[in-house]
Amino acid sequence: MNQPSPSETHGSSDSEAAETSTFGELCESSTLRQDRAAFEALMGQISHALQEPVRAICSFSRLIKPEDLTGADAHVREYLDFISRGARQIEFSMQGWVRLAHVVTRAQPAVPVDLRSCLDTAVALLRKSINETNVTFAIGPLPSVLAPPNHVVALFREISVNSIASAHVEPLSISVTAETQGGRVRVTISDNGRGFEPGKLRRFDQIFPREESDHLGFGLAVCHQIVTRTNGTLDIDSKPDYGTTIRFDLPAASSTGRA
Secondary structure: OOOOOHHHHOOOHHHHHHHOOEHHHHHHHOHHHHOHHHHHHHHHHHHHHHHHHHHHHHHHHHHOOHHHHOOOOHHHHHHHHHHHHHHHHHHHHHHHHHHHHHHHHOOOOOEEEEHHHHHHHHHHHOHHHHHHHOEEEEEOOOOEEEEOHHHHHHHHHHHHHHHHHOOOOOOEEEEEEEEEEOOEEEEEEEEOOOOOOHHHOOOOOEOOOOOOOOOHHHHHHHHHHHHHOOOOOEEEEEEOOOEEEEEEEEEEOOOOOOO
């Protein structure tokens, strides 16, 4: 009996077409978009329903050691690896979808907000990872912007997570600067991480994480959704072994932030 190859069990023209849909398009085309409470409740139910079986698959697959597979057919090892990686990807994707849903359903009112305070909050949320990775921040004067505070915190958090995931030298250095241009604040965040090839980054308004370690996918989709809701732009420059620079702009507030 012929066994299907892993490539035959993954992907199709339909799934590839669905993958190119932006999160904004999915929200706007769905009737759930008109009822934010129902949309968030549905996302929570889906996540909750999948978490336990996915965790079970991940946990039990990790318990299988190489010596347990002594004498097993090579296909068995390959299929077990696909099961394990597939389960981790589902778990990773669920977390990302929930974060994306929160951008739509949990936006706070746009108010004057201090960028530095939001950055400090994001750093506090990531303190454990920052300590483990040996991260240093170089922060310039940061003005205030007019935006939902939780969205600004999410921007700093998602971009910092990507930087931490790309660390390949110690210490990882992350610089944050900003300047006001024509009523908007242009924020620049740079790191000295491993960077990536230009071809690695497809349209970041699409949801495209391929594997558990592909932090670029959902994180940048979240950032893109937040920035475009203020009619802003998000730009990325990256070079392998030299690091990544992300720039985005938000509406300026009349008050100035602290350095």
